[in-house]
Amino acid sequence: MASLCLGIATSHTAMITRQPQVGNKAQVQNILGGFGELAAAFQAAKPDIVLLFSSDHVNKFFLDNMPAFCIGVSESFDGPVEANIGVPTRTFPSAPDFARAILSRGLDEGVDWSFAEDWRLDHGAIVPLNFINPAGKVPVVPVNINCSAPPYPSLRRCYVVGEWLAATLEKLPSDTRVALLAAGGLSHSPGGRKMGFVDEAFDRRFLGRLASGNRDMVLATTDDEVENAGSSTAEIRSWFVVAGAFHGRPMRTVVYEPMQEYGTGWGQCLVTV
Amino acid sequence: MIRYRINRALYDLAQCDDMPTSLDSKRKYFARYRLAECELKAVLAPDFDALLSMGVLTNLAYRFYRMHGLPPSDFASRVERERMRRESPIATVRSHG
Numbered sequence: 001m002a003s004l005c006l007g008i009a010t011s012h013t014a015m016i017t018r019q020p021q022v023g024n025k026a027q028v029q030n031i032l033g034g035f036g037e038l039a040a041a042f043q044a045a046k047p048d049i050v051l052l053f054s055s056d057h058v059n060k061f062f063l064d065n066m067p068a069f070c071i072g073v074s075e076s077f078d079g080p081v082e083a084n085i086g087v088p089t090r091t092f093p094s095a096p097d098f099a100r101a102i103l104s105r106g107l108d109e110g111v112d113w114s115f116a117e118d119w120r121l122d123h124g125a126i127v128p129l130n131f132i133n134p135a136g137k138v139p140v141v142p143v144n145i146n147c148s149a150p151p152y153p154s155l156r157r158c159y160v161v162g163e164w165l166a167a168t169l170e171k172l173p174s175d176t177r178v179a180l181l182a183a184g185g186l187s188h189s190p191g192g193r194k195m196g197f198v199d200e201a202f203d204r205r206f207l208g209r210l211a212s213g214n215r216d217m218v219l220a221t222t223d224d225e226v227e228n229a230g231s232s233t234a235e236i237r238s239w240f241v242v243a244g245a246f247h248g249r250p251m252r253t254v255v256y257e258p259m260q261e262y263g264t265g266w267g268q269c270l271v272t273v
Numbered sequence: 274m275i276r277y278r279i280n281r282a283l284y285d286l287a288q289c290d291d292m293p294t295s296l297d298s299k300r301k302y303f304a305r306y307r308l309a310e311c312e313l314k315a316v317l318a319p320d321f322d323a324l325l326s327m328g329v330l331t332n333l334a335y336r337f338y339r340m341h342g343l344p345p346s347d348f349a350s351r352v353e354r355e356r357m358r359r360e361s362p363i364a365t366v367r368s369h370g
Contacts, residue, residue, distance in 0.1 A: 058332040062284055063277050149330055191335025193325065195349040231331045263345075 002169040002176040006045035007242045007271035008038050008132065009182040009210075009251065012054065012235075014123040015262040017086040017130060027257040027266075034255030034268040035131035041270055042132050047179035049095045050138050051102075051165075053238035054124040054183040055147035060116070067114035068153040069161065071106075072142040073099040079121030087126055092136040098176060099141045105168050111161055116144075124235075128183045138179070145241070147184065147234040155226065156219055158237040162244020182242040184235025186256075186265035192231030200258040202229040203265035206236065210243055210269060213250035218243050239269070246271045276328030282306040282316065283324075283333040292340050321348070322355035 020028050042050075059081045061067065076091050099115075106113045125142055133140065146152055153161075162180075169178055186206065187199035202225065209217045218240070226233050243251060254268040282303055286292065293302040299317055308316070315323035319341065324334050338348055 058284065058330055063280055063330075148332055189331070189349075191331035191333070191338070191348070193322075193349060193352055195335075195352075196346065197349070 002172040002174055002178055004166060004169060004180065004245060004273060005047050005177040006041060006179040006273070007182075007246045007249075007251065007269075008042065008128075008179065009239045009242050009267070009269040010035070010038060010128050010132075011185055011264060011266045011268070012124050012127040012183040013188065013259075013262050013264045013266070014082070014085040014127055015259075015264070016266075017123075017127055018084060019086070023259055023261045027259055030255055030257055031259075031266055031268070032131075037254050038268060038270065039132045041272070042138075042179060045179055045272075046177060047138050048176045049098055049141060050133060050179045050181050051141050051143060052125055052129070052181045052183065053143045053145060053241045054128075055235045055238065056144045057122055057124060058148050059122040060119055061144060061146065061148070063149055066146055066149050067144070068146050068157075069111070070114045070116050070144040071099055071103050072117075072119050073103060073115045074117050074119070077119055077121050077140060077142055080126040081120040081122045085123045085127070087123075087130050090136065092121075092129065092133075092140040095139040095141055098139075098174075101172055102141075102165070102168065105171070106164070109164065109168070111164055113143075124183055128181060132181065143241075145237045147232070147237055150234075152223075152234055152237065155221055155223055155237060155240050158240035159215075159219060159244035162241040163247055164244075165241070166245040166247065180242045180245055182238035184238050185233055186236060186267045187229040187233045188262075188264040189230035189232055190263065194230050196260075196263040197230060198258045198260060198263065198265045199229040199233070200265060202226075202233070203256060203258065203267060207253045207256055207267055207269070210239065210251035211253060213246075213248055215247055242271065246273075249273070278306050278308055279312045279316070279324070279327055280330055280333055282308065283329060283337050286340070287333065287336045320355050320359075322352045322359060325352065
């Protein structure tokens with residue numbers, strides 16, 4: 001059977017690669033140190049595949065067809081699609097057979113993924129990969145969660161998809177070691193009315209709930225609460241998938257920095273088996 | 274109001290190599306999207322508060338904002354100013370006048 005070997009969650013704001021110097025120096029150093037810790041844990045866990053849950057920023061997916069969940073099924077994925085995030089374009093090998101297995105089982109068991117066989121990843125995926133899996137040595141299977149065009153899948157639904165995923169991995173015949181990487185959040189609002197506002201109280205409350213490892217506490221987070229913390233705080237849906245998959249295990253906060261200059265509450269978490 | 278056409282116009286605009294700059298070229302560009310009068314007015318102004326109120330996706334609103342060379346740090350205050358102007362009694366009188 002396949003197994004989960006590591007869970008990571010991190011913010012993905014491109015300021016950290018495009019203009020890190022804009023941020024408070026000590027905070028930036030703390031974030032980069034956090035990425036170092038995440039990368040070390042990633043390497044130590046020896047994953048065969050990384051399933052990356054993130055949110056496209058209306059680069060790939062648009063209102064003419066906006067899936068709630070979309071899994072990438074291809075030999076490889078390129079990115080970033082943006083020219084200005086301070087990361088060169090590169091190709092990440094993927095694992096199409098594994099992706100197809102997750103896709104097929106989901107369609108049979110109530111997780112109605114859409115799928116994409118061609119997809120240039122944006123900063124939401126590329127920024128964390130740049131630090132955690134920079135050479136693309138571990139194949140990447142990207143999953144998009146719609147956090148750009150409401151209505152979004154509910155937080156509870158995302159958590160349940162994570163639970164389903166963990167159960168499904170155990171049924172796969174291969175002995176693949178799978179790392180989950182959630183990217184997005186925490187509180188921020190680019191292009192929203194609260195742009196620049198960092199809701200530190202919400203961020204810390206949310207991280208505390210994740211650290212509890214308690215399902216009810218994590219799911220006590222409401223959609224309204226997330227919306228009030230900023231328009232793009234919706235991206236923490238990816239964190240709910242990881243929390244659901246590691247249900248019962250605490251997600252340890254590695255770093256939290258309220259980055260005023262980036263207009264983002266920056267969080268990084270780890271969950272180990 | 275259906276939010277699709279206004280979002281489509283801004284999504285396509287973000288893919289353009291040459292953003293229309295003059296009022297005439299902007300009118301010509303947006304004409305193909307059959308926007309409602311209030312939508313056209315908001316993109317030509319530009320009025321970002323109105324665009325958000327019409328359901329423009331925040332990522333697209335922000336890209337459109339940056340296309341105008343405006344600083345990121347001013348986005349929220351500009352939107353708030355636009356909102357107050359739109360909701361002020363004077364603006365209401367003018368719009369009905």
